[in-house]
Amino acid sequence: MKKNYVNNRVLASEILRGKWLIDDRAATKMLDAAQSFLRRETINGDHTEPIRLAFVAMDGQEYMASNDEDANLTQPCVLVVPVQGTLTQYDNCFGTATMEIVSILEEYRSDENVIGFILDINSPGGAVNAVMPLVNEIKKIQADGKPIIAHCDFAASAAYWIASQTDAIIMDNILSEVGSIGVCATLIDDRENKATGERHLTIYAPQSTDKNKAYRDALDGDFATMEKELSDVAVVFQDSVKAGRPKLKADAEGVLSGAVFATAKAIELNMADSMGDLASCVEIVCVRASKIE
Numbered sequence: 001m002k003k004n005y006v007n008n009r010v011l012a013s014e015i016l017r018g019k020w021l022i023d024d025r026a027a028t029k030m031l032d033a034a035q036s037f038l039r040r041e042t043i044n045g046d047h048t049e050p051i052r053l054a055f056v057a058m059d060g061q062e063y064m065a066s067n068d069e070d071a072n073l074t075q076p077c078v079l080v081v082p083v084q085g086t087l088t089q090y091d092n093c094f095g096t097a098t099m100e101i102v103s104i105l106e107e108y109r110s111d112e113n114v115i116g117f118i119l120d121i122n123s124p125g126g127a128v129n130a131v132m133p134l135v136n137e138i139k140k141i142q143a144d145g146k147p148i149i150a151h152c153d154f155a156a157s158a159a160y161w162i163a164s165q166t167d168a169i170i171m172d173n174i175l176s177e178v179g180s181i182g183v184c185a186t187l188i189d190d191r192e193n194k195a196t197g198e199r200h201l202t203i204y205a206p207q208s209t210d211k212n213k214a215y216r217d218a219l220d221g222d223f224a225t226m227e228k229e230l231s232d233v234a235v236v237f238q239d240s241v242k243a244g245r246p247k248l249k250a251d252a253e254g255v256l257s258g259a260v261f262a263t264a265k266a267i268e269l270n271m272a273d274s275m276g277d278l279a280s281c282v283e284i285v286c287v288r289a290s291k292i293e
Contacts, residue, residue, distance in 0.1 A: 021158035021183055021237065022086065022125035051100060054080040055114075056282045073113035078285045080118045080151075080278065081105070087126025087158050089133065095123065098134040098162075105137045109144060116147040116285035119166060120278065125157025125180065128233055135240070138165050147288035151281045152272070156180035156260060160271075161237055164244035167288065169272040170281050171263040178266050181241060182258030183234045185226055191219070245270060 055077040056062050081104055085095020101119075108114045141148045150163035153172040157180040163169050169178065214226040238256050242248055247270040250256055255269055266272040276284075 021128055021131065021161060021233075022156070022180075051082060051096070051104065053104065056080060058115075058286050073111065076113055076115045076289075078116050078118060078282045079104075079108050079114050080120050080282075083119050083121045083123055083159065083162070085123060087123055087130040087162075089127060089130045095126070098126075098130040102133050102137045105141060109137075109141055109146065114146070115289040117141060117149075118278070118281050118285060119148065119150045119163065121150055121155045121159050121163055122153045123155060123159035125159050125161075127158070128183070131158050131161050134162050135165050138162070142167070147285050149281060149285060149288075151276075151278055152176055152178055154178075157182065161240060164241045166244075168274075168284065169245075170284065171266060171272050171275045172277065173275065174263050176263050176266075176275075177260050178271050179255070179260040180258055181237060181256050183230045183237060185218070185230055 054062055055073060057075050057077045081101060083096055083101060087096055087098055089099055090097050105117065108117075138148055148166050149168040149170060150166045151170050151172060152159075152163055153176045155163045155169075155178045160178050160181065163178065171178070214229050217224070218226045238250075241256075242250055248255065249269045252269050253259070254261070255271065261269060261271060263272065263275050267274065
């Protein structure tokens with residue numbers, strides 16, 4: 001059953017001050033949303049539709065359900081979970097909440113009729129704190145002995161981090177892309193309302209000189225502290241991808257510095273394993289599940 005993870009106050013804070021693992025092509029939309037938050041405007045396109053799940057039986061029969069419905073499974077099947085749009089930890093108005101994905105995987109991880117999982121990814125990435133809940137759930141699935149693979153049309157930054165922790169990465173088509181292994185921060189200076197001249201002042205106790213220091217310094221033009229924080233996240237990101245993709249050609253130009261690669265190059269660099277459609281991914285999971293059994 002769907003769990004309610006709506007938390008737009010957290011989302012507002014993340015957009016205004018958070019660290020992001022996101023491809024530049026999606027960053028502008030996030031900045032527009034941040035400005036709307038500051039103006040207290042309603043953001044169109046709120047994410048209210050439940051995630052549509054596909055349960056594909058070994059004979060190719062497909063049953064569709066949403067994450068707020070109980071799937072009455074009567075035969076072995078592969079669960080396909082879409083991971084689309086900008087990723088945040090909680091429900092959002094841009095794409096996917098990873099906590100919602102986690103709740104789906106948790107629900108079906110112990111279901112005997114679900115023999116494996118496919119994360120169907122088309123995402124530019126998202127917030128730093130959106131990654132680890134889903135990565136941890138992937139590890140639990142693997143520990144339980146069930147296969148989980150990523151089927152990627154576009155998996156950048158945080159989305160690629162997540163994909164790299166699965167058993168295999170299958171590119172959807174020759175123009176599919178993965179990569180953008182990098183970290184950025186978005187800051188919106190809301191200290192003064194330019195229209196009214198109204199200023200927002202925050203006073204810190206003398207004992208709290210390091211509270212929000214990176215954010216405050218960056219607004220004043222000093223980026224050193226925030227660059228250090230981003231660097232720390234980047235190292236964890238890189239190390240996690242290298243661990244998840246042990247044959248990755250990490251020394252190749254652009255691989256760990258934020259470049260994006262199309263299918264042929266991604267496979268050459270061992271950033272992905274092969275190319276195939278969703279049906280072939282189902283076959284791969286079925287084969288892997290039978291070998292595990």
